[in-house]
Amino acid sequence: MPINVEIHLIEVDKQNEMKIAGEEIRKGETKKIDVNIAKLPSGTSIDIPVMVHRSKNPGPSLLLLAGMHGDEINGVEIVRRIIREKLYRVNAGTVICIPIMNIYGFINFSRDVPDGKDINRSFPGSKTGSLASQVAFFLMHEIIPHIDYGIDFHTGGARINNSPQVRVKTEDPENLELAKAFGTKFIINSPFRDKSLRKEAFRQGKRIIVYEGGESLRLRKNAIDEGIAGMLRVMHHLKMRDEAPMIEKEPTLIMKSSWVRAKSAGLHYGFQRNGSAVEQKEVLGRVCDPYGTYEVQIKSPLTGHIIAINNNPVVNRGDALFHVGS
Numbered sequence: 001m002p003i004n005v006e007i008h009l010i011e012v013d014k015q016n017e018m019k020i021a022g023e024e025i026r027k028g029e030t031k032k033i034d035v036n037i038a039k040l041p042s043g044t045s046i047d048i049p050v051m052v053h054r055s056k057n058p059g060p061s062l063l064l065l066a067g068m069h070g071d072e073i074n075g076v077e078i079v080r081r082i083i084r085e086k087l088y089r090v091n092a093g094t095v096i097c098i099p100i101m102n103i104y105g106f107i108n109f110s111r112d113v114p115d116g117k118d119i120n121r122s123f124p125g126s127k128t129g130s131l132a133s134q135v136a137f138f139l140m141h142e143i144i145p146h147i148d149y150g151i152d153f154h155t156g157g158a159r160i161n162n163s164p165q166v167r168v169k170t171e172d173p174e175n176l177e178l179a180k181a182f183g184t185k186f187i188i189n190s191p192f193r194d195k196s197l198r199k200e201a202f203r204q205g206k207r208i209i210v211y212e213g214g215e216s217l218r219l220r221k222n223a224i225d226e227g228i229a230g231m232l233r234v235m236h237h238l239k240m241r242d243e244a245p246m247i248e249k250e251p252t253l254i255m256k257s258s259w260v261r262a263k264s265a266g267l268h269y270g271f272q273r274n275g276s277a278v279e280q281k282e283v284l285g286r287v288c289d290p291y292g293t294y295e296v297q298i299k300s301p302l303t304g305h306i307i308a309i310n311n312n313p314v315v316n317r318g319d320a321l322f323h324v325g326s
């Protein structure tokens with residue numbers, strides 16, 4: 001009998017143990033851990049700061065991750081506000097906040113790491129692979145084993161402004177439930193991409209939803225506010241906190257979407273507001289040449305909603321202008 005008791009105690013201890021980069025975080029503790037990931041060519045250390053709060057009460061573990069793409073700043077501001085306003089100090093469970101995953105991209109105003117690789121196409125990563133692959137490896141080995149759920153905060157890239165939306169594989173009921181709990185304007189059915197964090201984490205039984213709001217290198221208040229409100233609703237849904245903002249309008253589920261592209265090069269004017277409902281063949285905008293020779297109308301291929309708009313005023317033929325979903 002005594003032997004059994006001992007084994008049981010050891011198992012309980014293991015469950016309670018949480019270490020990130022060799023540093024232990026005990027129940028009831030809040031810690032900031034600077035994880036050294038690499039060095040700049042100058043010899044300057046590159047650390048990824050990770051903020052962890054472990055409640056004394058048992059509950060799920062939630063990752064709040066931003067800046068995987070270094071130029072997508074709305075997410076960085078969302079996680080900063082969560083830390084600043086102490087919203088991560090939950091009543092139950094654990095919250096891990098990483099405001100900037102891609103330090104290299106952040107200081108270079110770039111989506112990728114310096115070798116041009118995208119971290120979110122480099123999972124599960126490798127300790128000896130490319131820089132992007134090493135950052136992915138760190139996340140998979142030091143963070144993902146400690147979590148049950150995650151929210152990965154992104155924005156549109158290259159002047160594409162995404163209306164606040166959550167991307168999930170809707171076939172998975174648990175993913176869909178999280179997206180509904182987040183409660184932002186649109187839920188986009190988004191199959192897993194190879195080598196993405198979402199897919200690799202799912203293989204380990206972890207559910208990560210992706211929030212997209214606004215555009216790269218621009219802070220947008222509505223996208224930031226929506227991201228914070230959605231995060232609080234997910235925490236409430238997971239019984240980690242008592243209160244959360246009400247959902248103003250049930251999210252619209254988008255199962256099918258397509259990009260409307262420029263049929264000619266020139267100046268692009270958009271006529272519609274991001275997120276608005278449109279009819280099939282409704283005029284969305286206009287592309288014209290700078291010399292007054294032609295004006296081409298851009299029409300919606302389907303009845304649905306505008307879920308993203310290209311804010312670039314100068315476009316080439318084939319450029320994506322409006323993302324329309326139904």
Ligand SMILES: [Zn+2]
Nearest residue numbers: 069072154155
């Ligand atoms: Zn992104």
